[in-house]
Amino acid sequence: MAAKHPAEIFFSSKHPITTFLKMQFVGIEDEKLTVELEAPEAFDDGSGASRTHSGLAGLVLDTVMGGAVMGKLEKIVPIATAGLTTQHMRRAKVGEKLRCTARYQGVHVDMAHMTGELVSRETGELLSIATGSFMIGTRAVPLGPRV
Numbered sequence: 001m002a003a004k005h006p007a008e009i010f011f012s013s014k015h016p017i018t019t020f021l022k023m024q025f026v027g028i029e030d031e032k033l034t035v036e037l038e039a040p041e042a043f044d045d046g047s048g049a050s051r052t053h054s055g056l057a058g059l060v061l062d063t064v065m066g067g068a069v070m071g072k073l074e075k076i077v078p079i080a081t082a083g084l085t086t087q088h089m090r091r092a093k094v095g096e097k098l099r100c101t102a103r104y105q106g107v108h109v110d111m112a113h114m115t116g117e118l119v120s121r122e123t124g125e126l127l128s129i130a131t132g133s134f135m136i137g138t139r140a141v142p143l144g145p146r147v
Contacts, residue, residue, distance in 0.1 A: 007033050007071035017063055023100075031104045033068040035060075036121060039092040051091045057118050057128035058086050060100050065114040065132045068102040072112065073136065082111060083133040089126055097121040110136045 008025040017023075020042075026034040037060065043052040062084050069079050092098055099121045105113040111133050118128040 005071055006073070006076065007067040017059070021060065021063075023060075023063070026099075028068075028071065033064060033071060033102045035064050035067070035100050035102075037098050037100070039094055039096045039098055041094050043092075044094050045091070050094045052094060054086075054088050054091055054128075056092060057088055058084065058130070060098070061086060061102070061116040061118055061128060061130040062132065064100045065102040065116045065130065066134060068104055068114060069112040069134045069136070072104055072107075077137045079112070079137075080135045081132060082135045084130060085132070086128055086130040088128045092118070092120070092127055098127070107136065112136055 005025075005028060007028065021037050021040065023035045023037045026036055028034070039052050039056060043056040045051055045053045062081055066079060066081065070076065073079075097120070098118060100116060100118045102114055102116040105115060107113070114132045114134065116130040116132065117126060118130075119126050
């Protein structure tokens with residue numbers, strides 16, 4: 001039996017985020033990790049329009065991009081989000097089935113660079129995009145000189 005990919009282990013673990021959001025590992029192909037989930041009611045923005053708070057997209061993109069970084073590491077070490085930029089076209093609807101992909105762009109000076117997309121599984125409509133940088137391991141040197 002083939003060993004599980006580290007990202008698959010992460011998204012099937014009892015980590016509080018993956019338990020709450022119920023993300024499901026779909027696979028990895030050409031440096032791109034794919035995860036699916038359903039937009040939970042707990043993220044309803046309270047407007048009465050059954051749409052989620054934009055923080056859901058940011059949380060999902062950050063988590064999936066971080067999981068993709070973990071999948072690229074030869075040895076599992078702590079990582080931390082150093083930078084995250086998101087752009088939202090529209091918010092997910094409560095209960096909407098979503099697909100999130102994260103693509104590994106490369107590593108420079110212990111900083112992994114990623115891009116991600118959140119789409120509606122039913123229509124393929126792009127909901128949000130993101131770029132992120134993730135610090136690999138810990139260092140005493142401030143971020144500024146390394147970026």
